Amino acid sequence: METYYKPEDLKKFGNIGEFQKKLADKFFDYYGEVFKEGALTGREKALIALGVAHAIQCPYCIDAYTSDTLEKGCTEEQLMEAVHVAGAIRGGASLVHGVQMMNQTKKIMM
Amino acid sequence: MKSLKAQGHLFASSDAQMEVLNKSDHEPFDSKLKDVGLYPFKPTGIDIFQVNLGKMCNQTCKHCHVDAGPDRKEIMTRKTMQQCLDILAVHDIPKVDLTGGAPEMNPNFRWFVEEAAALGKHIMDRCNLTIITANKKYNDLPQFFAKHRVEVISSLPHYTSLRTDSQRGDGVFDRSVKAIRMLNEIGYGIEGTGLELNLVYNPTGAILPGSQETLEADYKRELKRRFGIEFNNLYVITNMPISRFLDYLLVSNNYENYMQKLVEAFNPNAAGKVMCRNTLSIGWDGYIYDCDFNQMLDIKVKSTAQHLSDFDFEGLNSREIEVNQHCYGCTAGPGSSCGGQTS
Ligand code: SF4
Numbered sequence: 001m002e003t004y005y006k007p008e009d010l011k012k013f014g015n016i017g018e019f020q021k022k023l024a025d026k027f028f029d030y031y032g033e034v035f036k037e038g039a040l041t042g043r044e045k046a047l048i049a050l051g052v053a054h055a056i057q058c059p060y061c062i063d064a065y066t067s068d069t070l071e072k073g074c075t076e077e078q079l080m081e082a083v084h085v086a087g088a089i090r091g092g093a094s095l096v097h098g099v100q101m102m103n104q105t106k107k108i109m110m
Numbered sequence: 111m112k113s114l115k116a117q118g119h120l121f122a123s124s125d126a127q128m129e130v131l132n133k134s135d136h137e138p139f140d141s142k143l144k145d146v147g148l149y150p151f152k153p154t155g156i157d158i159f160q161v162n163l164g165k166m167c168n169q170t171c172k173h174c175h176v177d178a179g180p181d182r183k184e185i186m187t188r189k190t191m192q193q194c195l196d197i198l199a200v201h202d203i204p205k206v207d208l209t210g211g212a213p214e215m216n217p218n219f220r221w222f223v224e225e226a227a228a229l230g231k232h233i234m235d236r237c238n239l240t241i242i243t244a245n246k247k248y249n250d251l252p253q254f255f256a257k258h259r260v261e262v263i264s265s266l267p268h269y270t271s272l273r274t275d276s277q278r279g280d281g282v283f284d285r286s287v288k289a290i291r292m293l294n295e296i297g298y299g300i301e302g303t304g305l306e307l308n309l310v311y312n313p314t315g316a317i318l319p320g321s322q323e324t325l326e327a328d329y330k331r332e333l334k335r336r337f338g339i340e341f342n343n344l345y346v347i348t349n350m351p352i353s354r355f356l357d358y359l360l361v362s363n364n365y366e367n368y369m370q371k372l373v374e375a376f377n378p379n380a381a382g383k384v385m386c387r388n389t390l391s392i393g394w395d396g397y398i399y400d401c402d403f404n405q406m407l408d409i410k411v412k413s414t415a416q417h418l419s420d421f422d423f424e425g426l427n428s429r430e431i432e433v434n435q436h437c438y439g440c441t442a443g444p445g446s447s448c449g450g451q452t453s
């Protein structure tokens with residue numbers, strides 16, 4: 001069946017360099033550097049990536065960082081808490097605009 | 111759960127497993143070894159005599175590479191054990207690593223340990239923990255181990271019951287914690303006693319294990335905090351794509367991805383340190399193998415000395431180690447052996 005997202009395409013991510021090598025190389029170097037242990041541990045970075053993957057709803061990143069966080073020793077509970085953080089920020093981002101709606105309402109209504 | 115053998119499963123045959131392992135178009139493992147200058151693959155010595163005392167076990171874990179279980183009857187006889195002892199008596203092989211199944215279920219287990227200890231060997235027992243609580247006759251195993259300074263190496267795939275039980279069976283986690291308490295009580299796993307209790311982590315699924323150092327710190331903190339129990343080291347082991355784990359990979363549609371991960375994570379440094387380079391593995395029937403995995407795949411040593419009755423130290427020490435696609439399980443990332451990550 002034709003679908004927009006194919007799981008096997010994740011393995012081909014590196015191929016984006018075929019059309020523009022220089023930028024792809026710079027991106028992958030940067031990517032590698034970002035995920036190295038630093039002030040944050042590899043595990044903390046992987047959990048952030050999992051949360052962000054849910055916020056941007058990227059199925060490739062969700063698969064990749066589910067495996068990565070599990071491999072790094074996170075529990076199912078921790079993975080779900082990361083998803084809730086994404087949910088809370090997304091939900092909060094919508095709800096905080098409620099203030100704008102209220103401001104506008106108050107401005108245009110008697 | 112029944113063993114694959116009792117189910118009459120296709121993978122009870124090692125040929126069927128080898129066929130699956132060699133069907134994919136991954137680079138052959140031996141050519142990978144050639145690339146890094148390790149072929150032909152040779153031993154660096156024989157330091158460990160790993161003896162599989164039988165396939166009988168009180169558990170039927172989902173990932174078991176031995177396909178062990180209560181329904182397996184293959185067990186090493188006292189005569190074969192005596193052959194092992196005769197060899198150990200005349201050769202400088204310092205370590206004896208006992209495995210199974212549950213090695214303690216072999217009726218001659220204690221005799222064998224006493225005799226090997228009398229030869230001055232360092233003895234390791236791959237104890238599944240629950241055997242200690244399984245029956246009254248095993249309750250004093252901790253005291254027996256302590257008497258002979260046996261190093262106890264035990265699987266505990268996670269510090270939560272959810273993960274451990276999903277791999278090893280319902281209630282295994284609680285019984286394992288109880289057994290660790292019994293071991294701790296007489297000094298096992300407690301700093302300064304010299305009584306070593308090492309735990310083994312292996313992933314509960316189609317993923318590779320993370321860093322041994324990080325996981326060990328997690329285990330120490332969580333087991334102490336949640337249950338007040340202690341241990342010495344955590345050995346992190348990769349699941350090998352054979353037997354029941356191979357079946358799980360295929361049934362869950364994870365096989366190709368998992369193999370791909372193993373192959374991509376090939377680490378030449380880990381390849382140099384795999385356990386077959388300093389270990390001999392002895393089957394319940396006295397046949398000799400490069401490792402427990404080759405044993406389960408029925409790949410005997412490439413030597414004229416394929417059985418204990420023809421044991422030839424020099425010949426075996428200069429043999430060529432038999433490798434195949436499952437070996438990628440030992441060389442992925444930081445490597446994996448019976449003693450945990452290798453590099
Ligand atoms: S993994 Fe160990 S405890 Fe589990 S069935 Fe196999 S031999 Fe028994």
Ligand code: SF4
Binds near residue numbers: 404432433
């Ligand atoms: S599976 Fe056995 S023979 Fe292959 S690398 Fe691992 S220890 Fe060596």
